[in-house]
Amino acid sequence: MTRSFWLPTVVVLALATLTGCSAGVGDAPSGTTKPDTPAASAPPSATPTPEASGTDASADATALPTSCESIYSPAYLDMLRAAPGIALNPEWTATPGQATLGSTEPALFDVLKSKERLDCFWVSPAGASGMGLATSISLSTSDEQAVLLADMTAAGFTCTPQSAGTRCEIDRTDENASWGETHFIGGGLWIATSYVDFAPNGYTDDIVTTLLPG
Numbered sequence: 001m002t003r004s005f006w007l008p009t010v011v012v013l014a015l016a017t018l019t020g021c022s023a024g025v026g027d028a029p030s031g032t033t034k035p036d037t038p039a040a041s042a043p044p045s046a047t048p049t050p051e052a053s054g055t056d057a058s059a060d061a062t063a064l065p066t067s068c069e070s071i072y073s074p075a076y077l078d079m080l081r082a083a084p085g086i087a088l089n090p091e092w093t094a095t096p097g098q099a100t101l102g103s104t105e106p107a108l109f110d111v112l113k114s115k116e117r118l119d120c121f122w123v124s125p126a127g128a129s130g131m132g133l134a135t136s137i138s139l140s141t142s143d144e145q146a147v148l149l150a151d152m153t154a155a156g157f158t159c160t161p162q163s164a165g166t167r168c169e170i171d172r173t174d175e176n177a178s179w180g181e182t183h184f185i186g187g188g189l190w191i192a193t194s195y196v197d198f199a200p201n202g203y204t205d206d207i208v209t210t211l212l213p214g
Contacts, residue, residue, distance in 0.1 A: 060187055060188025060189075061139060061187055061188035061189050061211065061212070062139070062188065063139075064116065064117070064118050064137060064138070064139065065118055065137060065211060067118075068088055068089060068118065068120035069088070070210075071118070071120065071135070071137065071207050071210060071211060072206055072207065072210055073206055073209065073210050076202070076206040076210075079200070080122060080200065083122075083200070085124060085125075086122050086123060086124060086125075086198070087122070087123065087124075087125040088120065088121070088122055089120065089121050089123075090123060090124075090125040092125075092127055093121050093123060100134055100194075101113060101117075101119065101134060101136045101192070101194070102119070102134050102135050102136030102137075102181070102183075102191075102192030102193050102194050103136070103181055103183070103192045103194055104181070104194055105151070105152075105155050105181065107151040107154075107155065108148065108151060108152070108155075108183075108192065111144075111148065112136055112138065112190075112192060115138040115139075115190075116138060116139070117136045117137060117138040118136070118137045118138075119134065119135070119136050119137075120134075120135045120136075120137075121133065121134050121135075122198065130177075130196065130197075131177070131196050131197040131198050132195070132196055132198055133193065133194075133195040133196075133198045133199065133200075133203075134193065134194050134195070135191065135192065135193040135207070136192045136193075137189060137190070137191050137192075137207075137211075138189070138190050138192075139188055139189065139190075140185065140188065140189060140190040141188075144190075145165075145166075145185045145186070145190070148183075148185055148190065149166060149168065149185060152168040152183060153168075155170070156170055157169060157170045157181075157183070158170070162184065162186075162208065163184075163186065163187075163208050163209070163212060164186045164187040164208075164212050165184055165185050165186010165187055165189075165208075165212075166184070166185050166186060167182065167183070167184050167204065168181075168182070168183045168184075168185070169181070169182045169183075177196055177197045178196075178197055178199075179194075179195060179196040179197065180194070180195060180199070181193060181194045181195070182195075182199075182203070182204045184204055184207070184208050186212070187211075187212040189211060189212070191204065191207055191208065191211070
């Protein structure tokens with residue numbers, strides 16, 4: 001994975017193939033930069049392929065969230081809105097050529113772009129700035145989840161059980177920026193988040209708790 005998914009040359013391809021509930025994406029300032037508990041990447045041979053876990057099928061989600069605001073707890077949504085210099089889905093992010101998804105790993109991106117989803121972006125209201133956070137939420141069957149987890153393990157993600165499913169993470173840093181992805185798979189949902197220099201602490205945890213309580 002590279003940080004280039006925020007750049008128009010890659011983003012145009014993503015936007016051209018979007019289906020479902022797409023809202024757009026852009027970039028966010030570094031007002032809050034503590035990673036969402038990112039785990040160090042590990043080579044595929046060092047990380048066993050996890051098994052998808054979760055609740056009974058009867059308890060799995062059967063519909064996407066109705067809005068980006070609804071995926072967060074009220075207190076966490078207020079915290080995100082209070083972060084300086086960012087906004088949720090500002091108008092410019094709907095412009096063709098400015099959107100991407102919650103993953104840039106090739107195997108995951110190809111699956112995600114074909115699905116009906118809700119895409120949520122915390123970005124600069126003024127336009128692209130080289131930083132941002134994108135979350136894509138889609139429904140996912142248990143069979144698909146097992147394949148996704150295998151793909152994440154092969155890509156070097158670290159996967160651990162969490163709540164009603166499995167959490168997979170990868171984080172990368174160079175002299176210019178930090179970027180990575182956090183995924184939750186379980187309860188009938190795939191919650192995919194990619195970030196560049198903007199990863200609020202507890203972000204994925206709050207979404208999982210809100211959408212899959214108990």
